[in-house]
Amino acid sequence: MSHTPTRADFDQHMVPNYSPQKVIPVRGEGSRLWDQDGREYIDFAGGIAVNSLGHCHPVMVEALKTQGEKLWHLSNVYTNEPALALARELTERTFADKVYLCSSGGEANEAALKLARRWAFDNYGEQKNRIISFGKSFHGRTFFTVSVGGQPKYSQGFGPVPGGIVHAEYNNLDSVRELIGDTTCAVMVEPIQGEGGIIPATAEFLEGLRALCDEHNALLVFDEVQTGVGRTGSFYSYMDYGVTPDILTSAKGLGGGFPVGAMLTTDRVAPAMAIGTHGSTYGGNALASAVALAGVCHIDTPEVLAGVAKRHDLFREHLEEINRKHGVFKEIRGKGLLIGAEMAPEYEGRAKDILPLAIEEGLMALIAGPNVLRMTPSLVVPEADIKEGLARLERAVARLVAGQ
Numbered sequence: 001m002s003h004t005p006t007r008a009d010f011d012q013h014m015v016p017n018y019s020p021q022k023v024i025p026v027r028g029e030g031s032r033l034w035d036q037d038g039r040e041y042i043d044f045a046g047g048i049a050v051n052s053l054g055h056c057h058p059v060m061v062e063a064l065k066t067q068g069e070k071l072w073h074l075s076n077v078y079t080n081e082p083a084l085a086l087a088r089e090l091t092e093r094t095f096a097d098k099v100y101l102c103s104s105g106g107e108a109n110e111a112a113l114k115l116a117r118r119w120a121f122d123n124y125g126e127q128k129n130r131i132i133s134f135g136k137s138f139h140g141r142t143f144f145t146v147s148v149g150g151q152p153k154y155s156q157g158f159g160p161v162p163g164g165i166v167h168a169e170y171n172n173l174d175s176v177r178e179l180i181g182d183t184t185c186a187v188m189v190e191p192i193q194g195e196g197g198i199i200p201a202t203a204e205f206l207e208g209l210r211a212l213c214d215e216h217n218a219l220l221v222f223d224e225v226q227t228g229v230g231r232t233g234s235f236y237s238y239m240d241y242g243v244t245p246d247i248l249t250s251a252k253g254l255g256g257g258f259p260v261g262a263m264l265t266t267d268r269v270a271p272a273m274a275i276g277t278h279g280s281t282y283g284g285n286a287l288a289s290a291v292a293l294a295g296v297c298h299i300d301t302p303e304v305l306a307g308v309a310k311r312h313d314l315f316r317e318h319l320e321e322i323n324r325k326h327g328v329f330k331e332i333r334g335k336g337l338l339i340g341a342e343m344a345p346e347y348e349g350r351a352k353d354i355l356p357l358a359i360e361e362g363l364m365a366l367i368a369g370p371n372v373l374r375m376t377p378s379l380v381v382p383e384a385d386i387k388e389g390l391a392r393l394e395r396a397v398a399r400l401v402a403g404q
């Protein structure tokens with residue numbers, strides 16, 4: 001590589017669907033990143049809730065290297081040991097009996113939606129095809145998942161959307177009662193809406209959805225792509241709520257930075273995904289599965305999960321302190337290390353203005369919609385990095401308040 005890539009190359013060579021920040025990180029270790037000029041950053045973005053063990057965690061590097069020297073990929077004409085081991089761990093650690101492996105959250109949800117429709121078709125007939133999801137929900141960028149997602153801007157301009165999809169209001173059971181019926185095949189919901197602004201479901205809401213699905217023979221699908229694999233302090237967040245879905249989707253933190261997704265389901269539902277009904281060339285890729293397996297076994301331990309809850313308290317304490325001084329937030333919410341700070345009315349829509357200031361101060365963070373600052377750091381981010389990162393955030397917030 002004779003040419004060192006720069007941010008200008010993005011505009012020249014890549015389709016303009018993203019608008020990345022100016023700095024280009026080139027190296028990461030734990031919760032720290034370094035850019036092309038050697039500047040250091042604390043990473044509270046974590047690749048959008050992906051780098052669950054930070055950057056280059058020894059457990060993940062070891063799994064990648066070991067598998068990388070053995071076997072990468074076979075296709076599904078053969079099975080492989082890491083995929084089988086991952087599927088076994090996922091079923092033993094959850095409600096699920098069966099697993100479908102893929103490479104992203106959108107693909108996991110696509111599989112879940114197709115499975116729900118096919119299960120209803122096989123068991124009740126083709127009229128049972130209605131899918132209920134929620135306003136502001138996000139389920140991925142495939143055409144089916146943007147249609148089910150509750151943000152119309154993501155499906156507009158792409159032609160006719162698939163039919164049979166309706167949207168109810170999140171945390172409002174009455175709005176679901178109005179829409180659900182015997183032709184409903186599935187209700188898809190995020191236990192905490194991520195992209196929609198870090199909005200947790202109430203326990204009554206999820207319990208009520210479970211009861212309504214049971215009453216109407218519909219499948220309850222939890223999209224845990226963002227909330228899963230320790231992010232909220234339990235292995236999957238349905239465990240906190242004590243409400244068990246029929247299908248659960250996982251990705252993001254599952255691979256800790258390696259592209260992998262999974263759809264989990266039960267023996268009652270799985271047979272609808274019979275031979276030939278669905279598939280993916282990369283699904284169950286040996287390298288991806290080996291990395292995910294190492295991450296899952298490391299994260300789903302009492303020490304790591306308890307550490308997530310402890311770190312949450314530290315974040316909350318410091319964010320509230322920042323807010324006492326600067327009054328920029330209306331509410332700090334979320335669970336575990338999925339944290340959102342909604343802007344106060346005077347700063348309506350300005351969460352995004354904090355990001356470039358934070359980068360100048362040496363901190364990477366995220367937003368969830370224009371009005372919510374989001375933080376999804378490594379589940380094992382050291383306490384010292386949390387404190388230093390929040391000190392940098394405070395400087396960025398002070399500059400926002402001062403109008404700089």
Ligand SMILES: *Cc1c(COP(=O)(O)O)cnc(C)c1O
Nearest residue numbers: 104105106138139140194225226
């Ligand atoms: C990110 C996300 C997705 C999409 O995952 P991709 O890997 O980008 O396809 C789906 N659902 C939720 C809840 C997400 O946060």
